Amino acid sequence: MRSRYLIPPMILILLASLLIFLGGSKERRGEGKMKEVPVRESVIAGSWYPGDPAVLRKEIEGFLRKASPPPVEGELIALISPHAGYMYSGQVAAYSYKLLEGKAFDLVVIVAPSHRAYFRGVSVYPRSGYRTPLGVVPIAEELTQKLISSPLIEYVPQAHAQEHSLEIQLPFLQVTLGDFRLVPIVMGDQDYYTCEELSRAIVKAIEGKKVLLVASTDLSHFYPYERAVALDSVVLERVNAFDPEGLSKDLKMGKCEACGGGPMVAVMLAAKALGA
Template sequence: MLFDDQTAAGVREPAVAGAFYPGSPTSLRMMLQDLLDAAKPDPVLGEIMGLACPHAGYQYSGLVAAHGYKLLMGKNFDVVFVLAPSHQEYFRGASVFPGRAYKTPLGIVPVDTELAHKVAHASEFASLSWYGHRGEHALEVQLPFLQMVLTDLRIVPIVIGEFDYEICTDLGRAFASVARGRRALFVASTDLYHGYSYEECVSTDERTLRKIMSWDVQGLCDGLLTGV
């Protein structure tokens, strides 16, 4: 386990407020409410354990994200694990935020520091570190939605620098161990497609869903690396 002591007890300030989403609390709350009001998700049978949500600017993908987050309204979770890729810094494995909170224009989002430490100890590839967290938008943009739809929100923010089968399976086992006996939600921040072809976008979604539904972890990891 690596420990990068950059104010371990600190608060991660907003990095992309005013760019990816409104920086004003009032404007942000209004935009989120409009997106949630407009979202008409299909009902989900059973308990929701995870969401895959996009991380572009709200003006581009906010409505898609709202379809997922609206399904959480009225639900309660002990902890939300928020996982995002690193766009700013390269490192191998996962960087578990070591501070006490993230902050958005809507206020403080407390980190479950006990569970954060447990994840870092349970995985060979996870470290308590600020790497990947300093300017990363992919994790930050999920938090205002979570603040809108959940009460008593506590998170474990994790930025992943590299994806391969070995890392993903090791992290999966760590999450299963740490989350056991808790009402846990996993939010995976991901843009499945960047491009201009609607047909290619739909095809990417369908291929990804097939691998997820068939529990094809190896195939999903290979697809992340190759795009196939």
């Protein structure tokens, strides 16, 4: 005989009330935060990259002149770029951003990891803009609002407040693209489920638009050279094979390291869905 478990009516009422509260909690939390969203000011200009606009532009142009990436056939949909200070990884980033010269993108979606704030799910900065010494990059509000309709995505102010990995991509984009609008995304969770859901939300939000996707990540840190090369080679093999699921598994099993592993996986999944 199959066992049955009866739940007292009062507990059922409490559970129903809890579900109603949880179901509306995202909207209620979001309403207060979204009433006034200021321009997100730079927190790393003058330290991670030059704070003087002329010096910053000159430095980026110098990086770009020295970069000679291999030619890419077909339409450019997405790229991966590091997020250390420019003195460490600016020249490496230039190999990605060099590919944007002569191209036009009105919209850029940047997916970055969270280094300083712990939160569940994914955060998108919903409106206003991001400021760098080169000016304010406006937010593509019609897209951020679509993303926030996803259960995993909301606006978490602390996710963006001190995060460097997203901001540090912007000056390169400002120099290579000029004017564009931004969808700034920071991932709190980087598991494969979150990556899949985020990629689906991005693809749905940008349907019919020409958009550049950018994944922000560094690779291994503080290892002897041979060990770092071995770890980083695992990431490169998965990226070259265009295997986001395999990359996610390798990261989970500790076969490689990338603080922006989730952003890479999410962007690769979205790029695949967009025809890459």
